[in-house]
Each structure stands twice: as C-alpha cells, then as structure tokens.
Amino acid sequence: MLITLEKILLEYDPEAKNLLPALEKISAVFGYVSRENARKVADYFSLPESKVYETASFYDLVNIKKQPNLIIKVCSGTHCAVSDSRKIVEEIENKLHIKAGDENNPRVKLEIISCLGRCGEGPVAVINDKVYERVTAGGVGEILEEWI
Amino acid sequence: MQNSTKIITQHWNDINPLKIEDYLNVGGYKALHRFVKKMSPRQAIEEIKKSGLCGRGGAGYPTGQKLEMVGVSGATEKYFICNLDESEPGTYKDRMLVDYDPHLLIEGVIIVALSVGAYKAYIYINGNYKKQKDILEIALAQAREKNFWGAGILGSEYDLEIEIFSGAGAYICGEETALINSIEGNRGEPKLRPPYPTDAGLFGKPTAVNNAETIANIPWIISQGGEKYAKIGAACSPGTKLYILGGTVKNPGVVEAPTGITIRELIYDFGGGLPEGKDFWFAQIGGASGKLVVENELDIPLTFSRDCPIPLGSGAVLVVDKSVDIHDLILSWTGFFRRESCGKCVPCREGTFRLDEIAGRLKDGKISDRDKQAVYDILWTLNNTTFCPLGKFAATAFSDAISKLKILGD
Ligand SMILES: Cc1cc2nc3c(=O)[nH]c(=O)nc-3n(C[C@H](O)[C@H](O)[C@H](O)COP(=O)(O)O)c2cc1C
Ligand code: SF4
Ligand code: FES
Secondary structure: OOHHHHHHOOOOOOOHHHHHHHHHHHHHHOOOOOOHHHHHHHHHHHHOOOHHHHHHHOOOOOOOOOOOOOEEEEEOOHHHHHOOHHHHHHHHHHHHOOOOOOOOOOOEEEEEEEOOOOHOOOOEEEEEEEEEEEOOHHHHHHHHHHHO | OOOOOOOOOOOOOOOOOOOOHHHHHOOOHHHOOOOHOOOOOOHHHHHHHHOOOOOOOOOHHHHHHHHHHHHHHHOOOEEEEEEEEOOOOOOOOHHHHHHHHHOOOHHHHHHHHHHOOEEEEEEEEEOHHHHHHHHHHHHHHHHHHHOEEEOOOHHHOEEEEEEEEEEOOHHHHOHHHHHHHHOOOOOOOOOOOOOOOOOOOEEEEEEEEEHHHHHHHHHHHHOOHHHHOOOOOOOOOOEEEEEEEEEOOOOOOOEEEOOOOEEEHHHHHHHOOOOOOEEEEEEEOOOHEEEEHHHOOOOOOOOOOOOOOOOOOOEEEEEHHHHHHHHHHHHHHHHHHHHHOOOOOOOHHHHHHHHHHHHHHHHOOOOOHHHHHHHHHHHHHHHHOOOOOOHHHHHHHOOOOHHHOOOOOO
C-alpha cells in the first residue's frame, strides 16, 4: 500500500507539538521533506512555509534535500575515536573514492556523526539503517560488499 | 565495594523488562501506591528534599527544590518532562535504564509528575533510541492498563497523561530550554533565562525537567525515606550514580556506585584496571564535555558539589592509555562541538569551527605560531562569552589537553 503524505499527516493533530514528529516521520518515509511536501505541512499546521523550513533544517534526523541511495555514517564519539574509528573512515574513503562530508555525490554519502549511545560496542557504523558494531578497518571491505 | 547499595540497577538482571508482572513481583509500583494512598504531594516533595537528591543530568541542581518551585505554583496547567535525550559522547546509562528496567523509570515519572501537580508528562527520548522507544511504549501501555496512569489513578482523584516525544538528533536538545523549544515545534536553540522553565517552561507554563536517572531514584526515596537516602555516598550530593566505564579498561560497561567514589576506585576496583601491557595516560570524566585527569588526580572523589575539582557530569569515565593517538580524540571533541553548536551565538558558532580547523592542522603537523596564539583567544571566548554552557563544554577538554598533556608543547 502506498503511503501518502496526507495519510501521514492524518496521524497528527495540527498542534505545535506535532510539527517535529510529523517532519521526522515524513523524512523517514520519503527520505526527505520535499518543497511540495513542506508546503502541504505548512498548510496543515497553518504555519508559514518558512517556519516549517526553519524547524526542519535544524535537525539531523530531518532531511530537506534528496538523499543518495547509500548513506554511510561512522561514529566519531570519544569512545569510538579511541578505538580507531578514524581509520574506518579513511578505509571507506579509499575504497569508495569519496570524501567524508561531501554532499555532492548523488550516489553515496559518508558522514561523520556523533555518539549513538552504543559506545560499549564501538566503533559503530550505520549503513542506511543497518547498524554495525565493533567495526575494524580490515572488516570494512566485507561490510561494503553487502551494499555494492 | 561491589556489594554496596543498589538503587537503580537492583533488578537489572532478574526481571524481564517487557513484563510488568516481573516488576510488580519485586515490589514495583509500591512507591506509587504509597504516594497515592498515604502522602500528599507536598509530603513527597519534602521527602525528596530530605534525600538531598540532585540532578544526574550534569548540573547537579537539587531535585527537591526544583520540584517545589513548580509544585507551589498556582497555575492550573503545568508540565513534567523526563529528559532522556542522552547524547553526551560515551554516555549510555539512561539507555540501559530503559533496556533493563523501564517500569522503574515510569513509576518515577508518575510520582514526580503528580507531586508537582502536572496533568501531562513528556518523556523526551533521543531520536536514535528507537528500540528503547518501543520498550517504553509497551511498558507504558501495561502500566496504563493497571491504572497506574491515565484517569483516576488507583481510584484516586489524580489524572495524568504521559507522552513520548522523540528527539530528532541534536545534542543541544538535551539542554532543557532547547528541549522545550523542540517540543514546541521550533528550532532546538536554548532560550534566554529568566524566565526559568519552573516559572514559564513548556508552552509558557511552569515545567520541571529532570534527567531519567534522577527520576529513577524517586521510587526508592518514596518507599524507604529521604533520610535513609541522604546517608548513601557523599554528604554534599548523596546517593548512587551510574558510571559508564570505557576506553582502555578490562571491564567496560555501566556500574552503579555511591557518589564520592574516587576515579581510581572506579577504574581499578570496578573496571578491573587496564589490560596487560597498557599504560595509563589520562582519563576523561563526563564525556566530550568533561575534564581530563592525570595519574596524580585519580584519588579525587567524584561528587556534584561545585567545590569538586572534577565535575562528575554525565558519569562517563573514558580511560586513555599511552598508545592512543591523542589527535584522534582531540578531533573527536572539536568535530563534535562544531557539528552540535546550534549556531545561535557567534562566539560558539565561529569558535567551535576555528578550533576544529586548528585541531586538523595540529594532526597534520602543520600548526603555525599564529594558530597557537589564536587557540588561547578562542578558548577564552568559548569559556566566557557564549549564550549557553555548550561553549564552555567545547573549551574544557581542549584546555586541559594543553595544560596537562602539553599538546602544544610547554
Ligand atoms: C549542552 C547541554 C546538553 C545537555 N544534555 C543533557 C542530556 O542529554 N540529558 C540530561 O538529562 N540533561 C542534559 N543537560 C542538562 C539539562 O539542561 C537539565 O539541566 C537537566 O535535564 C535537568 O535535570 P536534572 O536536574 O535531573 O539533572 C544538558 C545541558 C546542556 C547545557
Ligand atoms: S553556545 Fe553554542 S549551542 Fe549554546 S546557544 Fe550559543 S551557538 Fe548555540
Ligand atoms: S562513542 Fe560511538 S557510539 Fe558512543
């Protein structure tokens, strides 16, 4: 069954406290909040479109741009950092010929992110929504093969 | 040592977190019964004041006093918010609390919310804690079925609604006024205070915000009494604390121990010390925002007192040995604060950015004399001129690395 924006919005009463949860949900379902959808959200909540963007653009879990198919995130929190997460980033950069933080590649994005609260199982990487724990630089190749 | 009082982790391994019966079998929700049948909200707050409990979210503010401020307000609409946004690097104690004993937290939330006279409580959970959100939803449904919250709680006049609000990935939203902004549908930027949330918080109404661990102490205090609690741990900030041991220790993980314990006891008695062949270099207490301690400071007792030279913060203890590349850790700090600065004020937005750039050049061995001079200006500015404490947090570890680890030379 196709999930439409209208259906998502109906799960939320048009109150201020539901704006961020609705945006999160839309971003999770469609990958991002498009201009057109932002306009519909604004209408639904009776807010100016600029206000919807103001809120949407602030949060990591709400995207306002179309995302590449492959999104790789590597935790750089303190615990992961002292267990060599930087080497994992370098390994991915070399293997995929990309640079962490580059927003312009339409196929893949490598992001350095903050602690995910899984520090005991670090270093942690997330590909699309799949979480990998105790990642090593040597194990990067095998993980990437699942996706490419 | 290992047998000392357990308040929060008491049942972590002997109950199934998804079964309310298990929690009831070990005496769960007895504190709520006691509160509803035998105590007035004022008496409950009195008990919490007597306990000396102070905030576990980092600042150590006396919990009873905060609750009283909201409790005495005559406003008809008030809120209680449980802060489960936990996103300080290296910190996952509040997550474990939900993983192992969600009803303890829920019981605490109900008692505190009713004590301050709130009809609505929010549990604001870190947006990455999806599994924990599911656990809480299940546990909340079970508790509602037993009439522990909802309308006419346990046959009394008390009504309470509880709602989970999922954060959207912003460290600054752990700060209570930013958190409130984000529930209100705004950007998660801190607000100017006064007014304090206790006067004008969520939707402008009196609001108490407490950390999840703080709240998890409440059922014990209501059952056993504030005086008994006040005898545990350090007199200035009594009770137990969840410490998160990580880095180069034999037994990493979350442990519950009294406040006032020394860093050495945590690392060696609880953490089992460092693995063979690793030499201790320093530890960082309280996550990326925390201070560094070197060997001769390991006997400092950790408390929430302002006089404690090493703030306990989130309770994270990161042990770093001499084989670690310090530049990786420095870049972890600077990158974190650069990403998480909310951008509202210039000193922090620019300062965290510049500090991260300099840390990059330091790693590449390309740091100039100008950089070295600039670092002191940036750190001073972060420390003294930013709108909220995040600026200070961004300067703390870096400053210690300069003075204690001599990362810029002598
Ligand atoms: C930048 C920043 C981040 C914070 N993050 C958290 C957090 O993740 N969890 C938390 O409970 N408190 C956090 N706090 C503290 C809260 O503002 C607030 O003091 C706390 O939730 C009050 O609860 P307590 O008195 O029980 O500690 C943060 C504060 C600042 C300045
Ligand atoms: S200090 Fe940083 S996080 Fe705090 S208000 Fe200023 S920019 Fe935002
Ligand atoms: S530091 Fe990486 S998960 Fe916490």
